[in-house]
Amino acid sequence: MTSTSIGAGTDSPEAHLPREERRRRTEAAILEAARALFAESGFEKTTIRAVAAKAGIDPALVMQYYGNKEGLFAASARWQVDHKRIGSAALGDIPHIAIEDLFATFEDPSHRDETIALLRNCLTHDSALEIVRDEVMCETQEMIARTIGGDDAELRAGLLGSTMMGLILGRYLLELPAVKAASREDLERVLLPILEALVNPPATS
Amino acid sequence: MTSTSIGAGTDSPEAHLPREERRRRTEAAILEAARALFAESGFEKTTIRAVAAKAGIDPALVMQYYGNKEGLFAASARWQVDHKRIGSAALGDIPHIAIEDLFATFEDPSHRDETIALLRNCLTHDSALEIVRDEVMCETQEMIARTIGGDDAELRAGLLGSTMMGLILGRYLLELPAVKAASREDLERVLLPILEALVNPPATS
DNA sequence: CTGAAGGGTCAACAGTTGTAGAGTGATGTG
DNA sequence: CACATCACTCTACAACTGTTGACCCTTCAG
Numbered sequence: 001m002t003s004t005s006i007g008a009g010t011d012s013p014e015a016h017l018p019r020e021e022r023r024r025r026t027e028a029a030i031l032e033a034a035r036a037l038f039a040e041s042g043f044e045k046t047t048i049r050a051v052a053a054k055a056g057i058d059p060a061l062v063m064q065y066y067g068n069k070e071g072l073f074a075a076s077a078r079w080q081v082d083h084k085r086i087g088s089a090a091l092g093d094i095p096h097i098a099i100e101d102l103f104a105t106f107e108d109p110s111h112r113d114e115t116i117a118l119l120r121n122c123l124t125h126d127s128a129l130e131i132v133r134d135e136v137m138c139e140t141q142e143m144i145a146r147t148i149g150g151d152d153a154e155l156r157a158g159l160l161g162s163t164m165m166g167l168i169l170g171r172y173l174l175e176l177p178a179v180k181a182a183s184r185e186d187l188e189r190v191l192l193p194i195l196e197a198l199v200n201p202p203a204t205s
Numbered sequence: 206m207t208s209t210s211i212g213a214g215t216d217s218p219e220a221h222l223p224r225e226e227r228r229r230r231t232e233a234a235i236l237e238a239a240r241a242l243f244a245e246s247g248f249e250k251t252t253i254r255a256v257a258a259k260a261g262i263d264p265a266l267v268m269q270y271y272g273n274k275e276g277l278f279a280a281s282a283r284w285q286v287d288h289k290r291i292g293s294a295a296l297g298d299i300p301h302i303a304i305e306d307l308f309a310t311f312e313d314p315s316h317r318d319e320t321i322a323l324l325r326n327c328l329t330h331d332s333a334l335e336i337v338r339d340e341v342m343c344e345t346q347e348m349i350a351r352t353i354g355g356d357d358a359e360l361r362a363g364l365l366g367s368t369m370m371g372l373i374l375g376r377y378l379l380e381l382p383a384v385k386a387a388s389r390e391d392l393e394r395v396l397l398p399i400l401e402a403l404v405n406p407p408a409t410s
Numbered sequence: 411c412t413g414a415a416g417g418g419t420c421a422a423c424a425g426t427t428g429t430a431g432a433g434t435g436a437t438g439t440g
Numbered sequence: 441c442a443c444a445t446c447a448c449t450c451t452a453c454a455a456c457t458g459t460t461g462a463c464c465c466t467t468c469a470g
Contacts, residue, residue: 041329042249042328042329043329044247044249044250044329045249045329119328120328120329121328121329122379123247123324123325123326123328123329123378123379124246124247124248124249124250124325124326124328124329129379132379133379133380133381137375137379137381138381138382141381141383145383152391152394152395154383155383155384155387155391155392155395156395157383158375158381158382158383158384158387159372159375159384159395159396159399161375161381161384162371162372162374162375162376162381162384163368163371163372163399164371165371165374165375165379166367166368166369166370166371166372166374167364167367167368167371169367169370169371169374170342170363170364170366170367170370171367173328174327174328174334174337174338174342174370175338176338176342176343176346176363176366176367177343177363178346178350178359178360178362178363179360179363179364179366179367182360182363186357186360187360189357190357190360190361190364190403191364193402193407194364194368194399194402194403197398197399197402198395198399202398
């Protein structure tokens with residue numbers, strides 16, 4: 001009743017498939033279900049049983065594929081956009097790329113859940129925090145800081161990151177009406193000058 | 206071994222107190238323990254037993270005082286700063302007040318845990334989300350939007366809120382090094398121009 | 411002094427959770 | 441055809457959870 005049933009269906013169209021293909025499909029079904037649940041309910045409230053039910057299989061199969069719940073989460077939650085691209089961009093391009101990556105990540109339904117699952121849990125789950133903080137934010141900010149240069153480079157890069165983080169939070173997690181309702185043009189019009197001011201050190205004339 | 210023991214201590218200095226005073230102290234001990242655990246581990250991973258142990262009492266007593274875990278959380282997690290003050294401020298004062306309130310809330314150890322507990326759980330706990338989004342962010346943003354005026358008022362107010370939210374997240378929850386290490390002066394120097402640009406509609410000359 | 415009231419403890423229940431192990435039947439290979 | 445392999449299911453366990461009701465013992469009012 002929940003979604004794509006794959007398992008013990010007596011005569012479902014998925015039955016009698018080559019082993020490899022069958023394995024791929026179940027794996028994908030599990031991941032899709034897990035991502036959706038992790039993204040909307042969080043790690044703790046998401047049970048192996050619920051994931052299995054949504055994927056139409058037995059809970060024990062989830063364990064067989066991913067070892068344990070932590071392994072399932074690790075396979076489900078990922079940062080889906082190349083966050084290093086912005087690191088090697090020219091100073092002037094950083095604001096545009098930031099917004100571009102934002103939309104590429106969160107407005108594309110096929111990548112969305114993976115990243116949302118990561119962010120939804122980064123305040124209450126250690127390994128999610130580690131990825132968001134160390135692998136994404138810190139790495140990116142270091143590169144951007146080098147591009148910015150000058151005294152406050154690290155802080156400016158950090159605030160650029162936290163500002164984007166706040167935007168993501170407000171628009172996709174908390175769903176603040178005014179932030180959620182804005183179109184891409186609205187966001188660019190209001191936000192680009194802000195990001196530029198953040199990236200450009202004040203004129204030293 | 207964990208902290209302030211109050212309960213069945215055979216001859217602790219807290220024993221033999223008037224009822225009312227005794228009740229107040231236990232209540233405070235429970236709340237303090239709950240706040241600390243909710244703030245650092247999150248709602249789900251915080252068990253009634255752990256709260257009781259940290260407060261030095263029996264788990265059942267927690268239930269007697271707060272009904273259930275949800276009630277305990279509601280009593281523990283609160284927004285500790287008058288978020289309406291910034292709503293009735295003049296346009297030019299908004300940036301300063303935003304940073305002032307930020308420090309008043311999060312750099313004062315006596316209020317910290319209450320607010321952190323709220324924020325730590327706002328992505329995975331419904332009632333925390335409701336408070337943060339509806340009671341704090343939306344209310345504040347509506348008032349600020351009226352102060353700003355003009356076409357993009359709501360969006361600008363929303364982005365002001367999400368930017369502050371991102372700063373809070375980066376500094377106190379994720380603890381991004383560059384954002385965490387900055388002094389108040391650093392933050393004001395880099396951030397005030399940003400917030401002013403956000404609040405002031407572009408010159409229509 | 412006596413009895414009610416209330417702070418506090420103890421032990422236990424019922425439900426849920428992640429997880430393990432044995433077993434089943436179809437798929438593939440010699 | 442016979443055997444091994446592998447996807448998959450069933451059943452069960454052990455731990456932990458929030459929560460409850462019966463029970464103490466101190467405090468306080470009459």
